[in-house]
Amino acid sequence: MTGRTDRETKILDVAGDMLVRHGYRRVTVDDVAGAAGIGKGTVYLHWKTREELFVAVFAREVRNAVADMVATLHADPAVALLHRFAAEFFLTILGRPLLYGRVIGDAQMWGKLVGSEVDHDGARHHAVMASYLDVLAERGLVRTDLSTPELTYAFQSVFEGFIYAERTVGSTGTRDERARLLSATVESAFSRPGTPDAALADEVAALLSRLT
Structure with a gap:
């Protein structure tokens, strides 16, 4: 074996x-x-088939990215906070060209697999993010004047905007600097003060594991 x-x-x-x-x-x-x-x-x-091989390539890339995020959460529970999570996930995606290519719909890299749901369950990803925000809301770590669907939509719009800007707007500063800008934007727009603990980090890590 x-x-x-x-x-x-x-x-x-x-x-x-x-x-x-x-x-x-x-x-x-x-x-x-x-x-x-x-x-x-x-x-x-x-x-x-060739397509099955490439699907397997992407599936492994997702597993590895999730594993990186889980390890980061266990090493530093503060990453469970929305603005910290956003920055770390941003850097994780940018550090993996195959993952970044699928996220932005790079047809040259991924061909007809762009937009395919064969290996990418958009509904599941959305549900995991909504569950994550629910967990943060229960702990008072995000604003509560928005419903979970509203908060999920708003956060994902900001996050994906930063991802797409990497290709369409051009780079400003280093990746780490752009990640800090994303973190500051998310924190000012959605976060509430609080101190996460290992239990929260474990809960968020378990949610992320549903993506693989």
Whole structure:
């Protein structure tokens, strides 16, 4: 089983790297197999089609991003606060080109998989965010004059605006500086003072785990 896992990891590594460098339309299973040093048939032992392979690449990218966020939450419970969470998640997405490409709908990188719900359940992501905001509201850590749907919509609009601005507006300062600007914006718009604890961080981490 270890050998199979190592082989799958190698294939996914190679496929992901090639997607970033060349884009969906220019990467074939032959290309991936050659770069991985294996036969094309070996790739098909794991995934029946090229699309299934690329779906697996993205699914692993999401799992790894969530794992990074969970580790950060456990290391620093303050990341459970909405403005801190926003900054860390922003940096996590920007640090993963494959994830960033899907978020902004980069058709060159992801081809026909852009907008596909095969590997991306938008409703589930929205529900997890709403649950997260409910948890913060129960602890008095976000404004309560907005309903959860209103708060979820407003926060996601701000967050996604910062993500899309990376491509459409151009960069100002470093990534860390832009993350701090996002944090300050979210804090002033939505947050309420409070001190999170490990129990809150664990609860938020458990919610994030639903995304994988």
